Amino acid sequence: MIQNQTFTSRYFNGVSAVPEEGTVLVNGQTIQFTSADTNHKISLSQFTEFHRTHNGCKLILLPDEIKESPTLEIFCTKEETKLLEKTWIQNKKSQSHASAFFYSIREMNPIVLGLLSLFVVSVVGFFYFKGLELVTNFIPLSMDKSLGDSVQLKMETQFEACDSKATDRFFSEALKQIVPSDSKHQFQVSVIGSPIPNAFALSNGKIYFFSGLLNEAKSQEEVIGVLAHEIAHVEKRHHMRNLVKAGGTSLAISLVVGPGLGNMEFLETLTEIGSTILVLKFSRDFETEADKTSIEYLKSKNLSTDGLLSFFQRMEEMEKGENESEETDSATNAKEETSTATQITDFLSTHPATKERMKTLESLIQKGKKGTIKKIVSDSTWKEVQSTCLDFKKSDSK
Known part of the structure; x- marks a missing residue:
């Protein structure tokens, strides 16, 4: 003193x-x-x-x-x-x-205080994000439908559908086989004319398959596997859960950084980067959950589970092949890279075909009953499904 x-x-x-x-x-x-x-x-x-x-x-x-x-x-x-x-x-x-x-x-010593603060933030953060998971339980399913309906309106104005009697028959029969009996969702499938090998679901149960995925599929099993995966996204409410977590993450980071950032643009950038990284992690976690759930759906109906794995393995191989082609002949094949490699990369960014994911799928498939190969439709109808939007694909490549 x-x-x-x-x-x-x-x-x-x-x-x-x-x-x-x-x-x-x-x-x-x-x-x-x-x-x-x-x-x-x-x-x-x-x-x-x-x-x-x-x-x-x-x-x-x-x-x-x-x-x-x-x-x-x-x-x-x-x-x-x-x-x-x-x-x-x-x-x-x-x-x-x-x-x-x-x-x-x-x-307290600054180092000790820093470690203590990190520990406290980690514990609080853990329970905070666990709490966000519970928030979705209090959101009615009608909100999922409203969210999906609004996106569907935009989709229908931006993309050209090329459904046929064959695709309607195939997906109608596939939905009957895969959708859980206690499901509260109304599922519909539509085909979009695009060479991109992709598929995605909206929160209202509307599922879109790009014709490129059907054209490139090696079997009915692959398409059924992807369909089961998209159904799992809807049943597990991944859209709403991701929305809640994204909003909660942005709020948490903003509270930590503090309001009124003024001209400190680097803090605003930090907030955006943090939100993006966490949201991407949520997306990857949901993809893994959808993989596991889709395998459960298929096994419960005694359907083969090999199709989903083989499809993602082929997508991974196609990406590697396109990357090698890009390195050796980038100038000559610039247009092809834009239309194929980039599209596949975009697909894998939302459906990451990582080695860890492949191992998880393989282990899930090996556990329990394997399931039998069932044809949802006849071979002739399947050929019609595979030829969906081929005219669109040809015109797009010109």
Whole structure:
């Protein structure tokens, strides 16, 4: 504790921008400022904030949100600043139990405090995101339908459907086989004329298959496997869960970074990057869950589970082949790369055919009954399904 020491100082009264030059006498728990015109005696515990400066310290009397606060600047050495801060903290700790706890934390070693903060944030974050999972349970399924309906309207204006009697028959029979008997969703499948080997589902149960996937499929099993995967996304409410988690993540990061970022664009960028990374992780987790659930659907109906695995394996091989072609003959095949490699890469970005995913699928398939190969439609009808939108594909490649 500093006793009867005098320091050069200056006092800002919170009204005038011109400070009063004077001296400060520190005597235990009190500070006495003296200048040519004034004499202030203030208890150390009255100061709400203590900040170190390059040439001493600064004590602020009132919280920022009240009004412009009177401020006392003291010019002293680093060691004297540490002693002053220690004296100020001891005075603040004596005010209440809450103050004692808060200012005890402030006295902690920065490294220890950082590790403790990281631990607390991790624990709170874990339960926070677990809580977000529960939030979806309180959102009615009608919200999923409304969300899907709004997207469907946009889809139908932007893409050309090329459904046929063969595709309608195939997917109608496939849905009867795969959709769980207790499902609360109404599923429909439509084919979009596009060479991209992709498929996706909306939260209202509407599933879209791009004709490229049907054209490239090696068997009915592959298409059935992909269909089961998309049904799983809807049944597990991945769209709504992802929406809730994305919103919750953005809110959490904004609260940590703080509101009113002003011109600190790097903090805004950090918030966006953090949100994007976490949302992508959620998407990958949901893809894994959809894989597992689709295998369960197929096994429960005694359907073969090999099709889904073989399809993703082929997509992975096609991506590798296109990447090699891009390196060796990029100038000659620029147009083909744009239409094929990029499309497959886009597909894999939402349906990641990683080695870990393949291993998971293989282990799931090996467990329990394998299932039998069942033809949903006859060979002739399947050929019609596979030739869907071929005219569109040819015209698109010209």
